Amino acid sequence: MLILTRKQGESVAIGDDIxxxxxxxxxxxxxxxxxxxxxxxxxxxxxxxxxxxxxxRASQVQDLDLSELRQVISSESQKADKGGK
Known part of the structure; x- marks a missing residue:
């Protein structure tokens, strides 16, 4: 680690851009x-x-069980076919 002493108003340059x-x-x-x-x-x-x-944490999210989602979609689709909500 580089340790520098700076006073108020003084700067440190890191590369050309920082x-x-x-x-x-x-x-x-x-x-x-x-x-x-x-x-x-x-x-x-x-x-x-x-x-x-x-x-x-986000990269370790478990695979979702899509069977429940399929059941919900199927149920909603059947309701729509029957004209219900």
Whole structure:
């Protein structure tokens, strides 16, 4: 990990397209500004981790049992054929 010291108003360049600027320092809190192309996702670490967890969860969705759906569709179709609701 590269560790740099920056003062308020100073920046760090990452490649040609990304710039991180120290916007404000208040006590133990630092506000950063990030300039990056729209196609580069920029998130706080805790948000990034939640996105990753959700992506993993979504990729592990079990196959759905479609037999119940077929029964509902068949039942609704029969009702429509009889003119009912």
């Amino acid at each position: 710039q991180v600027t120290v916007v404000e320092i208040q006590g133990k809190q630092v506000k950063l500004g990030v300039k990056a192309p729209r196609e580069v996702a920029v998130h706080r670490q805790e948000i990034y981790e939640k996105i990753q967890q959700e992506n993993i």
